[in-house]
Amino acid sequence: MKQISTSNAPAAIGPYSQAIVSGNMVFCSGQIPVDPETGTIAATVEEQAEQALKNLKNLIEASGSSIDKVVKTTVFIKDMNDFATINEIYAKFFTPPFPARSCVEVARLPKDVLLEVEAIAAF
Numbered sequence: 001m002k003q004i005s006t007s008n009a010p011a012a013i014g015p016y017s018q019a020i021v022s023g024n025m026v027f028c029s030g031q032i033p034v035d036p037e038t039g040t041i042a043a044t045v046e047e048q049a050e051q052a053l054k055n056l057k058n059l060i061e062a063s064g065s066s067i068d069k070v071v072k073t074t075v076f077i078k079d080m081n082d083f084a085t086i087n088e089i090y091a092k093f094f095t096p097p098f099p100a101r102s103c104v105e106v107a108r109l110p111k112d113v114l115l116e117v118e119a120i121a122a123f
Helices: 045-062 080-093
Strands: 002-004 019-022 025-031 070-077 100-105 115-122
Touching (some): 019 045, 025 045, 045 115
Antiparallel strands (some): 002 019
């Protein structure tokens, strides 16, 4: 196993790695919409989705893989009413064939953000 760490995604806020490479796969921890340069969190779900997915892309690239090699994502959202809006932003980052995905509404996320996205990618 190899730990992946990058300043282009938010630092871990607990006892976990940003990502781990095992074999020919990279397992990314959930990325929240924190701007890694400023530590700020945007207000709107659109801006938060964009930042979280940008963070995920940066983390995957730091591992040596790429966003087009993502095979599975999990999206945690605070309000299922934001599902369609998040899908619009999500579709800007992924192209067919889209990764397999789960989307789950949750009661609360770290730093009270509106969404968190995790992924598994191949090399």
